[in-house]
Amino acid sequence: MSPHTPPKARRAPARAGTWRARLREDTGAYTLEALVCTPVVLFVVVLLAAYGLAGIGDTTTANAAAAAARAASRASAPEGAEAAGQDAARSALSKAGRTCEESSIEIDVSNFPKAVGDPGQVSVTVTCTVSLSQLMVPGLPGAKTLESTRVSYVDQYNSRTDQGGDGS
Numbered sequence: 572m573s574p575h576t577p578p579k580a581r582r583a584p585a586r587a588g589t590w591r592a593r594l595r596e597d598t599g600a601y602t603l604e605a606l607v608c609t610p611v612v613l614f615v616v617v618l619l620a621a622y623g624l625a626g627i628g629d630t631t632t633a634n635a636a637a638a639a640a641r642a643a644s645r646a647s648a649p650e651g652a653e654a655a656g657q658d659a660a661r662s663a664l665s666k667a668g669r670t671c672e673e674s675s676i677e678i679d680v681s682n683f684p685k686a687v688g689d690p691g692q693v694s695v696t697v698t699c700t701v702s703l704s705q706l707m708v709p710g711l712p713g714a715k716t717l718e719s720t721r722v723s724y725v726d727q728y729n730s731r732t733d734q735g736g737d738g739s
Contacts, residue, residue, distance in 0.1 A: 621703050625715050628671060628701035632719040635663035636697040639676065640723035643693040647729065649680040656695055664699070671699040672714065684725055691725040 643656030656678040664674055677696045684691030702714045 625701055625717065628699050629717045631664065631667040631671065632697045632699040632717050635660045636695045636719040636721040638663045639678065639695040639697065640693055640721040643678055643695060644723035644725045649683040652680050652683055652693055653678045660695065660697055672702045673700040674698060684727065688727055690727055692722050693725060694720060694722045696720040
């Protein structure tokens with residue numbers, strides 16, 4: 572090529588497979604990728620937030636059940652065990668804030684020991700319903716019910732109140 576060749580003739584034609592040809596072919600591709608990928612990424616983020624919220628609720632129910640079982644196992648009578656367990660579970664759930672919409676606490680003291688030296692245990696089940704609407708995402712339906720059960724063994728040698736036995 573001579574120095575007097577027009578500028579268009581100096582430029583080599585773009586061949587398929589060269590970076591210049593690919594650059595011309597990708598015009599607008601990033602916009603289209605963003606348009607397609609944004610809803611998918613948002614859906615994944617909302618799904619992760621829902622699982623995180625359920626995980627927080629699951630941890631809350633586990634902690635409440637464990638606290639209630641410990642408190643109930645320290646009582647000296649089955650009636651006191653139920654009351655202590657209920658109070659401990661409510662306290663643990665209230666510390667969690669707005670995590671549980673509905674909750675129930677079931678305390679099984681049927682294996683509570685009658686006398687010193689008898690083995691026994693207390694079982695507590697805490698059920699918590701977590702609403703997924705807390706995420707404030709329109710159209711996210713429903714709620715998830717979480718349940719945790721914990722068992723605590725009663726100290727065999729802790730003193731017991733009189734259970735109405737033979738008086739000995």
